[in-house]
Amino acid sequence: MAVTKSVPRLLENPHTLCPGCGHGIVFRLLAEVLEEEGYDQKTILTLGVGCCCNMNPPAWKGDVIQTAHGRAGATATGVKVGRPDLLSIAYQGDGDAYVIGLAETLNAAYRNEPITVITVLNNNFAMTGGQMSWTTMPGQVTVTSPNGRDCDITGLPIKVPEIVASFENVNYVARGTTISAAEINKLKKYIQTAVRNQIEGKGYSMVEVVSPCPTNWRKGVADCAAWMNEEVIPYYPLGELKNNNK
Amino acid sequence: MKELWKGNHAIAEAAMRAGCMFYAGYPITPQTEVGEYLSGRMPELGRKFIQAENEMAACYMLQGAGSTGMRCMTSSSGPGFALKQEAIGYLCSNWIPTVFVNVIRWGPGLGSLDSAQTDYFQATRGGGNGDYRLPVFAPNSIQETIDLMYEAWDMAEKYRNPVMILSEAALGQMMEAVEFPEFKEGPKQSEMDWVWDGVGDRHSFNHGTPLYVDKPRRVREKIETMQENEQRWESYLVEDADYVCVAYGLPSRTTREAVDQLRAEGIKVGLIRPIMVWPFPFKAFAEIKKDVKGIISIETTDAGQVVEDVALATKKMVDGNVPVYGLYTAQKVVRPSEAVAFIKRVIAGEEKEVF
Numbered sequence: 223m224a225v226t227k228s229v230p231r232l233l234e235n236p237h238t239l240c241p242g243c244g245h246g247i248v249f250r251l252l253a254e255v256l257e258e259e260g261y262d263q264k265t266i267l268t269l270g271v272g273c274c275c276n277m278n279p280p281a282w283k284g285d286v287i288q289t290a291h292g293r294a295g296a297t298a299t300g301v302k303v304g305r306p307d308l309l310s311i312a313y314q315g316d317g318d319a320y321v322i323g324l325a326e327t328l329n330a331a332y333r334n335e336p337i338t339v340i341t342v343l344n345n346n347f348a349m350t351g352g353q354m355s356w357t358t359m360p361g362q363v364t365v366t367s368p369n370g371r372d373c374d375i376t377g378l379p380i381k382v383p384e385i386v387a388s389f390e391n392v393n394y395v396a397r398g399t400t401i402s403a404a405e406i407n408k409l410k411k412y413i414q415t416a417v418r419n420q421i422e423g424k425g426y427s428m429v430e431v432v433s434p435c436p437t438n439w440r441k442g443v444a445d446c447a448a449w450m451n452e453e454v455i456p457y458y459p460l461g462e463l464k465n466n467n468k
Numbered sequence: 469m470k471e472l473w474k475g476n477h478a479i480a481e482a483a484m485r486a487g488c489m490f491y492a493g494y495p496i497t498p499q500t501e502v503g504e505y506l507s508g509r510m511p512e513l514g515r516k517f518i519q520a521e522n523e524m525a526a527c528y529m530l531q532g533a534g535s536t537g538m539r540c541m542t543s544s545s546g547p548g549f550a551l552k553q554e555a556i557g558y559l560c561s562n563w564i565p566t567v568f569v570n571v572i573r574w575g576p577g578l579g580s581l582d583s584a585q586t587d588y589f590q591a592t593r594g595g596g597n598g599d600y601r602l603p604v605f606a607p608n609s610i611q612e613t614i615d616l617m618y619e620a621w622d623m624a625e626k627y628r629n630p631v632m633i634l635s636e637a638a639l640g641q642m643m644e645a646v647e648f649p650e651f652k653e654g655p656k657q658s659e660m661d662w663v664w665d666g667v668g669d670r671h672s673f674n675h676g677t678p679l680y681v682d683k684p685r686r687v688r689e690k691i692e693t694m695q696e697n698e699q700r701w702e703s704y705l706v707e708d709a710d711y712v713c714v715a716y717g718l719p720s721r722t723t724r725e726a727v728d729q730l731r732a733e734g735i736k737v738g739l740i741r742p743i744m745v746w747p748f749p750f751k752a753f754a755e756i757k758k759d760v761k762g763i764i765s766i767e768t769t770d771a772g773q774v775v776e777d778v779a780l781a782t783k784k785m786v787d788g789n790v791p792v793y794g795l796y797t798a799q800k801v802v803r804p805s806e807a808v809a810f811i812k813r814v815i816a817g818e819e820k821e822v823f
Contacts, residue, residue, distance in 0.1 A: 290554060296526075
């Protein structure tokens, strides 16, 4: 039987993300999941500050709150207080959620707020031109680690989903990637499970997406994938870190 | 029947009665009792209380809930209130009605727990980025705090803007006999025409025009409308006064006693008490007589803050180059005897004008 795949209503307008960026894929998956679950007009998306700002309207046709850098975990908490009947989803990059917003991210998870957090990990502060993030890999060259990241003095790449998974009452934590069609299909499942977790009132859920940044890595798309396979994904293992539903 | 209530508890109960559905905050002396009271009282009435991880997070929780049209508030003091400044800018930028309670303690930095008005500039000028203003209520009694709290959300929703209740340590900690108004409800979230409701885009509009269209002009119009419509003050013996004192909050109570003492001696002194400190009550200065000899700001600051607004209002509303003086009593509310002595020195030409 033929299957028609149409562009989700939430993404009818063009976006301004760079070619090869993972964000576009993640937003597409999120839009598909929300439409399939019947929540595309019953969701308030809280955007952090960074490349995800590109998805402010008109790029995302749903309801969007633009919050301050790092504070999406708190804002999404408030959204759920104000409208418990809607889905409250925070969408952030790693600089936003894991560096400046580490407190808000961990505290919202710690309290098991009934929200869903999607973080896109691309090993740098992309919007401001590729500075070092807490997820930058050892030796990785960025504009603020020009000689390669020295982890002795800047810390090792942070694994926030592993910390969140250690909070006993958090229900669902997963890490996916946009690196291949097979992984994209798995990632969609993770996002769907996280969203259903909230719909079913099971508390906090988080999905991290390991994602390429060709512009700031100064790599072609194929080189991005090769580097992710060699270095990033072995350090950041994929899969469901925690699923209390099973 | 009147009951004895502590200022901070009264703020919290008045907020409940005004329709507050959500409180988020972080403990800091001398306002901690606001959150303590609400932590029990909110769930009792099926409302929401969150002890936030810090003051910033509390404000962004308000951004989320306020965007859906829910009546919500936070409270803090001193360095805690400094942390809220970033978020106030975001709330103003997105036109989100919310209520902030600021029980000032002496600063800067960790400062002390003494009662003060040293965050007057922060309250009236703002510490966040961008050009914005907050209507700031400045009660001088616990009953007035209750009454102003009761209308805070109405004003916030009228202008789609955060508003502030400006209290001070002693006013939060002391007890007075008060009466509370009946419980009331805010407008239904679903009936507000601008809220974030999951569908998208409606919130971008205000009365039919997208918020981002011609925003600087619209911000200016909003600020000018608030300035025109929301000035509030109490005048006491101003019309025939040779010297007019200006004081808000607790110092206004002791200054009024000083005015009475001087009047008893035949010295014609009056008092303007701002009830809102932003917009500052310029209109109150129109009552001052033409040959007034001096205007005196009496405030609990170290080096003078309110005096600048007093000077601006004097320049705009009073003819001639009338001198403006300042009495600053830092960590303690002025005593009537101190105010009397200062005013007598002004009359004797022994005090130098500030402006």
